[in-house]
Amino acid sequence: MASSIENNNEKLTLKSSDGEEFLVEKHVALQSTLLQNMLDSDCSSADVIPLPKIDARTLALVLGYCKKHADASSSKQGELNSFDSEFLKDMDMGALFNLVLAANFMEIKGLLDIAAQKIADTIKDKPHQEVREIFHVENDYTPEEEAAVREENRWAFEGFP
């Protein structure tokens, strides 16, 4: 249909929290359920869509992911999988957290899945003290409480400090 071809060429503008504007092809933006719903309702693609919680660095990453997934045909799943693992490789925790928050806000399920899994894999097999350090989590247990919780699950600490 003529209208759908026309739609494919449409672009929309996203604005990051730090004021940078990104021109995005509509089919790429549709990877995000949030943007899809906005476009399905009255929101005109001529408007600038503000994303007040997502900074430019994160948004650039998110859009890179969306473009790759929008452009790849469904037959290239293997290629997408290797893109996904390469995409997150060497990413620091702060960037991963920003990515998870952005994917959650923009409702990009595939990206949320891989970023959350990457963080979970970092936790696996690490002592809890190290997990606290990596994630900057404050230990709010008293020494007595911690000992009690530990006693409850002795076996999980075999071989751990």
Add this chain to the structure above:
Amino acid sequence: MAATTIADLPDDIICNILVRIPDIKSIIRCNHVCKMWRKLILQPYFTKSHSSRGSPPLSLMLYHPSDGPPPDPAPFGILIPTKPRHFGILELGNDNLTRFGYKNATVEFEYEIYIDIPREGYKGQVIGACNGLVCLRVDKDIVVCNPILQGRRPFVLPKLPKWAYSRSRLGFGFSPLISDE
């Protein structure tokens, strides 16, 4: 701008991350990171969604301990507990799952998880596992426990009528119709 930390993530995202940790041992250690993580892990939703992810290496196998010396060589499917009088849940690694179905295949287990039933000299048997809960028969009692809460006392079900012990086979399942969630 200060770097984003895990404290900036809402509870549902933290839960979404923790539920993806494949092995139960790591999850239990996460109990100790802070009180909020413990709260997230102990909610019923967590156990349910963790066990329903179901992808390897989450698969669980059960064995029950034998009283005598271990048979040598151990027949396939019967695993020797390293601690007597404990029930064990064994968590299989990815590599092992592919070996199932082959004759004389041996399987290595990544973890042994013990459910300690504090009773001397019982005869025990595994009834089943479902939604992250494990159901065991210990002597004349049917007990249900959650390995993530290993230190808590198992829940003992009311006694069955006498005939049920000799003439019935027991199973353990979950009915979504009467779920309280």
